[in-house]
Amino acid sequence: MRLVVIGGVAAGLSAAARAKRLDPSMEVLVLEKGEHISYSACGLPYLLEGQVRDWLQLVGFTPERFLLEKNVSVRGGAEVAAIAHSRRQLTLLSGEKLHYDKLVIATGARARCPDTCLPLHTLADGVRLWEHLREAPPSRALVIGAGYIGLELAGALRARGWRVTLVDRNEHLLHREDPELTAILRRQLERHGVELMLAYDGPAPEAPLTVHATGLQPNTLLAESAGVELGHTGAIRVTEHMETNLPGIFAAGDCAETVHRVTGAPVWLPLGTTANKMGRIAGANAAGRRERFPGVVGASIVRVCGLGVALSGLSAAHARKAGFNPAAVRIRSRDRASYFRGRPVTVELVADKSTGRLLGGSVLGEYGVEGRVNVISTALQARMTVEDFLGLDLVYAPPYAPVMDSLLVAAQQLAKEL
Numbered sequence: 001m002r003l004v005v006i007g008g009v010a011a012g013l014s015a016a017a018r019a020k021r022l023d024p025s026m027e028v029l030v031l032e033k034g035e036h037i038s039y040s041a042c043g044l045p046y047l048l049e050g051q052v053r054d055w056l057q058l059v060g061f062t063p064e065r066f067l068l069e070k071n072v073s074v075r076g077g078a079e080v081a082a083i084a085h086s087r088r089q090l091t092l093l094s095g096e097k098l099h100y101d102k103l104v105i106a107t108g109a110r111a112r113c114p115d116t117c118l119p120l121h122t123l124a125d126g127v128r129l130w131e132h133l134r135e136a137p138p139s140r141a142l143v144i145g146a147g148y149i150g151l152e153l154a155g156a157l158r159a160r161g162w163r164v165t166l167v168d169r170n171e172h173l174l175h176r177e178d179p180e181l182t183a184i185l186r187r188q189l190e191r192h193g194v195e196l197m198l199a200y201d202g203p204a205p206e207a208p209l210t211v212h213a214t215g216l217q218p219n220t221l222l223a224e225s226a227g228v229e230l231g232h233t234g235a236i237r238v239t240e241h242m243e244t245n246l247p248g249i250f251a252a253g254d255c256a257e258t259v260h261r262v263t264g265a266p267v268w269l270p271l272g273t274t275a276n277k278m279g280r281i282a283g284a285n286a287a288g289r290r291e292r293f294p295g296v297v298g299a300s301i302v303r304v305c306g307l308g309v310a311l312s313g314l315s316a317a318h319a320r321k322a323g324f325n326p327a328a329v330r331i332r333s334r335d336r337a338s339y340f341r342g343r344p345v346t347v348e349l350v351a352d353k354s355t356g357r358l359l360g361g362s363v364l365g366e367y368g369v370e371g372r373v374n375v376i377s378t379a380l381q382a383r384m385t386v387e388d389f390l391g392l393d394l395v396y397a398p399p400y401a402p403v404m405d406s407l408l409v410a411a412q413q414l415a416k417e418l
């Protein structure tokens with residue numbers, strides 16, 4: 001039995017390693033078209049900023065180490081050009097043909113910008129930009145796209161002394177229709193010297209360095225040409241077992257869609273955390289298990305010029321579009337006891353007026369935002385109401401949290417609203 005995995009980063013390698021661990025008798029082969037495997041694109045902004053000293057630190061495994069430790073062969077520079085599923089055969093760009101019994105497609109996503117632009121998507125993109133920043137003296141940089149990668153990049157370039165302008169067609173930052181959130185982030189960016197051009201539809205201003213962070217699209221061409229169905233989001237449609245419509249072919253990671261656990265609708269949220277988890281499930285099921293991936297609540301976190309911005313679930317605007325009747329509150333509190341260097345934290349919670357069900361929230365602050373947003377995510381997955389949430393037993397000790405956590409302060413306000 002031979003399992004072939006296409007794509008050698010988060011989803012692909014998680015799938016391959018898990019399949020091999022569960023069924024050591026299976027031959028597992030990973031085909032990766034690029035030169036590098038097993039790297040953290042998530043670390044690229046911190047490489048550019050200078051917090052990570054060398055790009056090699058972002059590489060988890062080389063193919064040699066993956067073989068040694070996981071007993072899985074990985075071939076770099078091996079691009080799959082076609083899948084003939086009726087014959088269970090792959091054709092590589094080199095013309096070589098390979099047989100498979102099971103297949104995991106983990107081809108990721110690609111940057112949505114012209115071929116001539118400089119994106120920040122792959123390790124190669126990051127290294128190219130890193131080398132440029134090491135050679136060129138700081139001058140003016142344009143970052144196009146105000147999603148989380150654009151914001152991280154703008155912060156990184158500012159930290160290196162570049163004059164940065166962040167441009168987006170949209171009026172909102174982080175693509176979250178939330179004017180208050182945009183206002184807070186705008187203040188944070190401007191305080192750190194980032195110029196903003198939002199709702200801008202003109203030609204891109206001239207700058208010595210322009211980086212595109214204009215979004216992604218799922219890498220589905222290969223899958224589609226083999227007869228794999230896509231969903232409404234444009235990514236590969238999979239069941240909760242990561243199966244595609246073709247028996248024996250699984251898909252995972254940025255190339256595949258999943259289910260939003262708050263709305264129940266299919267969603268495409270390409271994130272490394274999700275890619276790893278989907279990959280594990282695809283690998284297990286390719287090895288004969290029947291595990292399920294339950295979907296996501298849309299949890300994400302990003303650092304914006306030192307401010308932690310953690311989001312989960314729906315904004316009020318998104319909730320309204322999804323057919324809920326939302327109420328929302330946003331409060332400012334402290335992350336610890338004020339006499340213990342408590343720093344400001346802003347918490348927003350959104351709930352459905354009709355049922356009291358919690359629908360989403362955000363936490364902004366310098367410290368502790370990850371822990372707090374993870375509580376919100378857990379509550380969303382448990383389909384808690386605001387009343388349930390108010391009953392949570394959350395910790396208190398002056399160096400870590402105030403006696404009444406900011407999450408509970410927000411929930412009390414929201415309960416009054418409801």
Ligand code: FAD
Pocket residue numbers: 006007008009010011012031032033034040041042043044045078079080081106107108109120121122149219222252253254255270271272273274275301
């Ligand atoms: P990819 O990592 O895109 O890997 C797919 C691989 O498939 C690629 O290497 C590609 O070369 C290969 N491939 C494609 N087609 C073929 C073919 N035909 N034949 C052979 N190989 C092929 N996520 C988070 O959760 N948190 C973060 O903080 C975060 N920060 C990020 C910061 C940046 C700058 C970037 C770019 C991404 C960040 N992400 C983050 C997202 C995360 O990196 C991705 O979601 C994750 O890498 C997706 O993994 P994947 O395996 O699905 O796809």
